[in-house]
Amino acid sequence: MSDNILSIIPTDPDWQPTAEAADAAMAVLRRLAPQLDGFVTTEYRTTWHEKVAAVDCGANLERIECPACQNAIDVEWWVDLLEERFEAGFANLTATVPCCGGEVSLNDLRYDWPCGFARFELEVWNPNRDWLTAAELAQLAAALGCDVRQILAHI
Ligand SMILES: [Zn+2]
Structure with a gap:
């Protein structure tokens, strides 16, 4: 269920x-x-x-969008990054996004939903x-x- x-x-x-x-x-x-x-x-x-x-x-x-350049971010990239950072308890949320190379907090990505x-x-x-x-x-x-x-x- x-x-x-x-x-x-x-x-x-x-x-x-x-x-x-x-x-x-x-x-x-x-x-x-x-x-x-x-x-x-x-x-x-x-x-x-x-x-x-x-x-x-x-x-x-359904979709993740970059707050810096407004382009879509590959969900697979995000899932892999989360697995990578899970062990450290997300002590560092800053990531270099693949779309524009910007430094963005994962908490600030535009998630839909x-x-x-x-x-x-x-x-x-x-x-x-x-x-x-x-x-x-x-x-x-x-x-x-x-x-x-x-x-x-x-x-
Ligand atoms: Zn971007």
């Missing part, structure tokens, strides 16, 4: 909240993406990653809803104490 996962991560890959802020943000997320009667079972997870982790959108990844890197993650497994709105993300950001990015993965 496949799963859909909605992840909320800080836009800053190194940032981690206090336990209190994490609990407050999860309470907001549970309200925004509640378990609905008669729908698929929704699960909620809060994770502090020891090192920076890649939070990707799985099968939803969105992906990111983080040391903290709030997850809703099988949410019974679609993307959060900008106003809803702002509520989560206020509770967490930092700007956030959402990732919808299909695995």
Whole structure:
């Protein structure tokens, strides 16, 4: 069986909240993406990653674009680079992109659908809803104490 996962991560890959802020943000997320009667079972997870982790959108990844030159970046190049840097916990996110040779943070590549890197993650497994709105993300950001990015993965 496949799963859909909605992840909320800080836009800053190194940032981690206090336990209190994490609990407050999860309470907001549970309200925004509640378990609905008669729908698929929704699960909620809060994770502090020891090192920076890649939070990707799985099968939803269609295209990666360079923020410097706007050209498409080969997804295979990106997957290989992620495998290479995984061991080091993405201590260094800067990469020389193949399209224009620019120095770009992997966190700043334009992912369609969105992906990111983080040391903290709030997850809703099988949410019974679609993307959060900008106003809803702002509520989560206020509770967490930092700007956030959402990732919808299909695995
Ligand atoms: Zn480029």
